[in-house]
Amino acid sequence: MEPDHGSLGSCFRSGNQTTNMSGKESEKLITSRWFSTTFGAIGLASNLFALCVLVSSSKKMHSRARSSFLIFLCGLVVTDFMGLLVTSCIIISYHFTKFNWIQVDPGCHLCNFLGVCMIFFGQCPLLLGATMAGERFFGINRPFSRSTSMSKRRAWFMVGTVWAFSFFLGLLPILGLGEYTLQYPGSWCFLTLLHDAKNIVFCLLYALLGTLSVALSFLFNTGSVVTLCRVYHDREAVQRRRDSEVEMMVQLVGIMVIATVCWLPLLIFIIQMVVQGPQSGTQPRQIPQSTEDNLLIYLRMVTWNQILDPWVYILFRRAVLKRIYPSLKARPSIVSLYPVLNPALSNKLTQESVLQ
Known part of the structure; x- marks a missing residue:
């Protein structure tokens, strides 16, 4: 029995109650069940493998x-x-069962849950990337501004803060700022590219915050790389092993490049759509099919971020790099831009100056 359309939740728009539910467009490759299943399986396996490697490395x-x-x-x-x-779990279930969202979730509770997850798990990697870049920047350029290096408790606190902030951001449509709606081809829910004030504000908030995170990652990582390059051949700066810092920066730059390539098209597209205004001839709560197609394509690009992120750490570790490049040797590390001479090196330089 079909529920009364008047009692349906706000996640059902006029354009997706019929076209997107019918499944006629599901023959396209990008909406194929195998496309989603393959992406999900590869991503889960990659992240699980990376997590095992991380746990093993942290013990040593x-x-x-x-x-x-x-x-x-x-x-x-x-x-x-x-x-x-x-x-x-939700998206692949839809592709294999083709359940009717109107019958299964007339109150939009499942759709809202999926929307919160999409925002939360989408924004977290960008914010974490910016946080990691900032921590490394201050760790390299201002190592003596803190009495000790960041403790594990403080690091987990910062990760938890990012999670909490992203979760709050995902809750905003539930609290009334914008709304989550069912997206083409009817398998997922996301923020809504409608042109009422609340949806515009939430879309811009989400997209601009993500763009800002990418920009901060670029600025912090660029500053860190410049600092490392400036003192890379400085024989006088000897405290820790420099190869560890280079390894961390290579991984951070890799994460930044992947996030930039995968995320910026979607973020720029969202900003562009809400700023342009509604197209002529569309119904009040309808989004053009071309816009929904492009949104799905950009979402597929974002999925690659979750697949490629773990391989940055798996492949760009010293153990792997030394196998590829055996002549790679450990170098002394920097503590700050101001060199600290050790007694042995100081005596050696003094002797050399006398002989000269």
Whole structure:
């Protein structure tokens, strides 16, 4: 028995109650059940493998800076894994059963839950990437501004803060700022590209916050790389092993590049759509099919971020790099831009100056 359309929740728009529910468009490759299943399986396996490697590495790690960095990486991998697991369970179930959302979820509770998950698990990696980049920037450029390196408790607190903020952001449509609606081809829910004030504000908030996170990651990582390059050949700066810092920066730059390529198209598309205004000839709560098609394509690109993130850590570790490049040797590390001479090196330089 079909529920009364007048009692349906706000997640059903005029454009997706029929076209997107019928399944006639499901023959397209990008809406194929195998497309979603393959992406989900590869992503889950990749993140699970990376999590095992991270746990194994953390047990052997004695450096505080490196151990706190591993905690951030662990938070990122756990976020990506849980995001794929939760969303895939709902989306893949739809693709194989073709259940009717109107019958199964007339009150939009499942749709709202999926929307919160999409926002939460989408925003977390971007914010964590910016947080990791900022922590490394201050760790490299201002190592003496803190009495000690970041503790594990503080690192987990920062990860928890990012999770809490992203969860609050996901709750905003539930609290009245914007709304989650069913998206083409009827398998997932996301923020709504409608042009009423609340949806515009939420879309811009989400997209601009994500863009800001990518921009901050770029600025912090660029500053860290410049600092490392400036002192890379400085023989006088000897405290810790520099290869560990280079390894962390390579991984951070890899995470930043992947996030930029995978996320910016979607974020820019959202901003563009809400700023342009509604197209002529569309109904009040209808989104053009071309817009829904593009939104799905950009979402597929975002999925690659969750698949590729774990491989950045798996492949760009010293153990792997040394097998590929055996002549890679450990180098002394920097503590700040101001060199600290050890007695042995100081005596050696003094002797050399006398002989000259």
